[in-house]
Amino acid sequence: MSSPAATNQETALPKYELGRPIIRREQRIVFERIHHAVAQAWSASMAEYLPDNVAMEFAGLDIAPFSSVSFDANPCAQVTLFSIASTPISGFLMMSGALAKFLVRNRLGLKSASDDKTAAPFTRIETAIARETIRAMLARLGDAYTNAGLGCIGNMRDCDDLADSFLFAPEESLALLKFRMSVMSEELSLAVALSGNVFNAMCEHHPAAVAESSSREAIINVVRRLPLDVDVVLGRWQVSIGELLQLRVGEKIVLPDGEDAWLAARGIRIRRASVEVSAAGASVEIRRSARPR
Amino acid sequence: MTSPRFTECTTVVDAVLATMRMPADSVAALSPGDRLDIAPPAGSQLLVQLMVDGRPIALASVEVVDGQLVATIINKGPGLAGPRIDQWKHRKAKTTA
Numbered sequence: 001m002s003s004p005a006a007t008n009q010e011t012a013l014p015k016y017e018l019g020r021p022i023i024r025r026e027q028r029i030v031f032e033r034i035h036h037a038v039a040q041a042w043s044a045s046m047a048e049y050l051p052d053n054v055a056m057e058f059a060g061l062d063i064a065p066f067s068s069v070s071f072d073a074n075p076c077a078q079v080t081l082f083s084i085a086s087t088p089i090s091g092f093l094m095m096s097g098a099l100a101k102f103l104v105r106n107r108l109g110l111k112s113a114s115d116d117k118t119a120a121p122f123t124r125i126e127t128a129i130a131r132e133t134i135r136a137m138l139a140r141l142g143d144a145y146t147n148a149g150l151g152c153i154g155n156m157r158d159c160d161d162l163a164d165s166f167l168f169a170p171e172e173s174l175a176l177l178k179f180r181m182s183v184m185s186e187e188l189s190l191a192v193a194l195s196g197n198v199f200n201a202m203c204e205h206h207p208a209a210v211a212e213s214s215s216r217e218a219i220i221n222v223v224r225r226l227p228l229d230v231d232v233v234l235g236r237w238q239v240s241i242g243e244l245l246q247l248r249v250g251e252k253i254v255l256p257d258g259e260d261a262w263l264a265a266r267g268i269r270i271r272r273a274s275v276e277v278s279a280a281g282a283s284v285e286i287r288r289s290a291r292p293r
Numbered sequence: 294m295t296s297p298r299f300t301e302c303t304t305v306v307d308a309v310l311a312t313m314r315m316p317a318d319s320v321a322a323l324s325p326g327d328r329l330d331i332a333p334p335a336g337s338q339l340l341v342q343l344m345v346d347g348r349p350i351a352l353a354s355v356e357v358v359d360g361q362l363v364a365t366i367i368n369k370g371p372g373l374a375g376p377r378i379d380q381w382k383h384r385k386a387k388t389t390a
Contacts, residue, residue: 229314249367255361278357281339282330282331286329
């Protein structure tokens with residue numbers, strides 16, 4: 001039996017960061033289901049050239065900052081950037097060099113596909129095959145995202161060095177979806193990374209839940225999850241059009257102090273609040289409502 | 294030519310410090326004393342949008358100067374910032390037994 005101290009060490013939780021995306025249990029389950037299905041679709045699409053007992057598996061979802069993502073230094077490793085159309089979500093698919101080499105050599109029908117451990121870079125033809133394989137995988141991932149209501153994958157581009165992609169700030173939290181392929185007791189890895197705000201986007205789309213059930217309970221559950229854009233309004237004041245026209249960049253305005261702020265959704269006041277602003281962000285305290293008589 | 298009378302018309306400006314995307318049940322669960330900690334998107338600073346009729350007319354950075362909240366206009370014009378959703382964390386009010 002391990003000592004309490006040892007247990008504490010084993011289960012040390014990462015420090016909570018405010019910027020870290022919040023993911024609900026249901027969202028995590030939906031997200032994992034989508035990617036289990038994607039792994040199956042990938043395996044099915046590669047079945048004709050992969051050995052019988054080899055398949056892609058979904059290995060889990062993790063949330064980590066961009067700076068912690070390690071890029072495989074193998075010259076055959078592949079990265080393709082993409083975005084999800086009409087959303088602020090960006091992402092990339094990162095295939096380890098070993099997996100890229102295994103897939104390419106299998107597609108070429110080379111018998112030693114699983115034995116090739118050399119670090120030689122791809123030829124131009126092999127690179128083209130690797131990239132075409134990734135495009136096909138992204139097409140299936142895109143189909144899954146479209147069906148889930150997340151949007152279509154677009155704007156795909158290959159990337160030589162992820163650090164120079166300028167896609168994410170180092171501290172930006174990403175949803176990391178890990179996949180693996182077990183070949184001859186070796187695990188070949190692939191990861192899909194998405195902006196942390198993908199969970200917010202998921203919150204917007206629940207068409208499947210509506211389609212599956214017509215009961216009142218199901219409708220209520222969907223309505224409860226409907227996303228509302230809630231504004232924190234510090235205050236309001238009257239101003240002439242002339243004064244607005246004279247606003248210039250660099251001009252300073254003293255704002256209401258935040259004591260009589262409110263939360264508003266689509267222009268409707270929903271809660272009174274007081275706001276404190278600090279360098280890191282803002283803290284909003286909900287106040288008792290003053291009901292009009 | 295702009296009529297001088299037109300510029301005398303007044304309108305109402307809202308100072309919107311943050312926008313959070315919250316599920317409806319989270320909004321409904323907000324009670325007096327609860328706190329929402331808000332952080333701007335990673336790599337970004339806290340900004341205030343000056344809005345007229347729900348449309349942004351100017352974007353300003355915010356700082357506390359001598360206890361006052363001071364906004365400095367950094368950009369002007371509609372559609373200037375695009376959609377901006379801030380991160381939020383709900384802390385329920387502490388209740389005493």
